[in-house]
Amino acid sequence: MGNLDVARRLIDDVRAAGAHEFCVCAGSRNSPLLAVLGEQSLGHAVTQSRGESTTATPRDRATEQLRLYSFVDERSAAFFALGRVKLHGHPVAVVTTSGTAVAEMLPAAIEAYYSGIPLILISADRPARFRGTGAPQSIEQLGLFGVYAETSLDAWTRTKPLHLNVEFDEPLLDGPLIRPSGTFSPQAGRRATNDERVELPLAPPGGERVAEGRVRGRPLVIIGGLAAKHRPLVLERVRHAAFYAEPLSGLREHSTITAGERMIARGDFDGVIRIGNVPTLRYWRDLESLDLPVEHYSDLPFTGLTRGALHPIEALPAIHSDASFPGDAGLRARFEQILDDEPRSELAMIRSLSRELAPHTRVYLGNSLPIREWDLAAERKPFEYEANRGANGIDGQLSTFFGWCDPNRDNVCVIGDLTAIYDLGAPWIVPQLGHKRVRIVVINNGGGRIFGRVASLQSLDGSLRERIIENAHDVRFDHWAAMWNIDVTELRPDAGASQRVWERYDELWI
Numbered sequence: 129m130g131n132l133d134v135a136r137r138l139i140d141d142v143r144a145a146g147a148h149e150f151c152v153c154a155g156s157r158n159s160p161l162l163a164v165l166g167e168q169s170l171g172h173a174v175t176q177s178r179g180e181s182t183t184a185t186p187r188d189r190a191t192e193q194l195r196l197y198s199f200v201d202e203r204s205a206a207f208f209a210l211g212r213v214k215l216h217g218h219p220v221a222v223v224t225t226s227g228t229a230v231a232e233m234l235p236a237a238i239e240a241y242y243s244g245i246p247l248i249l250i251s252a253d254r255p256a257r258f259r260g261t262g263a264p265q266s267i268e269q270l271g272l273f274g275v276y277a278e279t280s281l282d283a284w285t286r287t288k289p290l291h292l293n294v295e296f297d298e299p300l301l302d303g304p305l306i307r308p309s310g311t312f313s314p315q316a317g318r319r320a321t322n323d324e325r326v327e328l329p330l331a332p333p334g335g336e337r338v339a340e341g342r343v344r345g346r347p348l349v350i351i352g353g354l355a356a357k358h359r360p361l362v363l364e365r366v367r368h369a370a371f372y373a374e375p376l377s378g379l380r381e382h383s384t385i386t387a388g389e390r391m392i393a394r395g396d397f398d399g400v401i402r403i404g405n406v407p408t409l410r411y412w413r414d415l416e417s418l419d420l421p422v423e424h425y426s427d428l429p430f431t432g433l434t435r436g437a438l439h440p441i442e443a444l445p446a447i448h449s450d451a452s453f454p455g456d457a458g459l460r461a462r463f464e465q466i467l468d469d470e471p472r473s474e475l476a477m478i479r480s481l482s483r484e485l486a487p488h489t490r491v492y493l494g495n496s497l498p499i500r501e502w503d504l505a506a507e508r509k510p511f512e513y514e515a516n517r518g519a520n521g522i523d524g525q526l527s528t529f530f531g532w533c534d535p536n537r538d539n540v541c542v543i544g545d546l547t548a549i550y551d552l553g554a555p556w557i558v559p560q561l562g563h564k565r566v567r568i569v570v571i572n573n574g575g576g577r578i579f580g581r582v583a584s585l586q587s588l589d590g591s592l593r594e595r596i597i598e599n600a601h602d603v604r605f606d607h608w609a610a611m612w613n614i615d616v617t618e619l620r621p622d623a624g625a626s627q628r629v630w631e632r633y634d635e636l637w638i
């Protein structure tokens with residue numbers, strides 16, 4: 129079988145598995161795949177083979193149009209693909225050439241793994257005889273993703289990424305295939321219907337749950353990221369309990385605890401029930417060392433803590449709890465007053481932004497201060513939220529956001545300055561989105577100011593911390609916005625005002 133035949137079989141099988149979008153990253157080794165994707169997107173053969181002239185060969189793929197996005201940077205492509213899956217739920221494929229290009233997909237694969245997202249990573253490889261020789265652009269691609277990706281299309285669970293590595297020998301566009309594949313079997317592709325839709329988050333594989341007793345008494349309920357389909361059920365089951373609903377739960381405006389996560393430590397409760405994905409709250413990390421029983425209801429197979437029984441969300445019972453959080457409303461009012469007094473502070477600027485945005489705006493929250501500060505300060509409106517909280521990286525945030533943008537809605541990305549700097553090439557894809565309902569808000573506080581809030585780093589010399597941990601800088605984003613012709617708002621909070629707000633906020637809890 130020639131390279132192009134193998135490429136056709138692979139692409140057909142991947143499309144049959146429900147992927148209709150391919151993020152392609154150019155190279156010569158993957159040119160058979162790119163040529164096939166090109167011909168399928170145009171509906172006819174684009175290569176001349178064995179002296180024949182090019183003939184139109186329309187394909188019967190009426191149910192779903194093939195969509196190609198083309199990228200320069202594979203890391204960005206993979207995060208964009210992740211964002212696309214978050215948008216529509218279908219698997220999305222990324223296609224790379226051989227060498228370090230493959231490794232660029234690892235961060236997104238890790239994020240997808242911890243978020244239960246069906247990313248398909250297709251890498252072209254040189255034939256197996258080059259392995260271990262150090263020949264140009266030959267690296268050890270098989271198994272590169274380790275535990276973070278499955279490697280058989282036939283047995284793919286769709287609860288984590290899939291890596292397909294396919295070898296192509298020279299001549300790339302019409303030669304015979306020396307060795308069909310390391311991990312892809314052209315004969316045995318799984319055939320799914322074209323309109324098979326994957327609901328997120330995906331059910332974890334069986335056997336990973338722990339059956340233990342239930343938390344009883346006066347539990348606090350913390351609600352992390354939730355799929356939209358679970359929200360009505362969860363809201364109904366927590367009606368008689370005090371609960372902290374994070375933005376990604378989609379239930380934040382119903383939260384009964386409103387004064388911020390510091391309120392939790394003030395509360396009277398004797399256990400914790402966590403619903404949804406692993407929470408963002410700092411308190412969640414503290415909980416590790418607290419002597420409290422914990423129980424989890426999540427469709428992802430992670431406890432996010434070293435203890436506690438894990439149950440599916442459908443098993444969530446109605447929770448009756450008289451846990452109490454005295455003084456919450458009064459403390460919230462005092463906090464709002466502090467923000468009123470300091471409109472140039474970071475938290476007040478975030479609150480203003482949330483006031484300015486229309487209800488139901490899609491808001492992507494960057495790690496790590498933006499997502500926390502938004503939770504603390506933003507108005508409680510029904511926004512639609514997204515974030516990468518699988519592995520909490522600051523990488524690929526803009527790319528994920530662009531993938532997640534809905535052409536029919538307003539989409540806003542709120543990120544820190546270093547997070548933006550990490551993904552400066554991401555707007556490459558914007559002209560291919562076909563819409564401009566994309567706005568980026570960079571909270572430019574001149575470095576990684578989250579580290580100024582980390583207690584363990586307070587003992588470091590201040591200027592040393594600024595230089596090597598916070599990476600303090602004077603970078604502005606106007607030329608970057610002009611370079612890509614994108615809508616960027618740069619918020620530049622006053623450092624003194626922000627500091628005063630934090631001091632007064634801290635005093636609320638003394």
Ligand SMILES: Cc1ncc(C[n+]2csc(CCOP(=O)(O)OP(=O)(O)O)c2C)c(N)n1
Nearest residue numbers: 496497521522544545546547575576577578
């Ligand atoms: C890929 C990756 N590298 C490093 C980190 C550690 N980290 C967490 S927050 C942060 C700084 C973020 O700075 P910025 O984007 O400016 O946001 P802010 O200071 O407002 O939190 C870093 C380096 C990470 N989470 N992910």
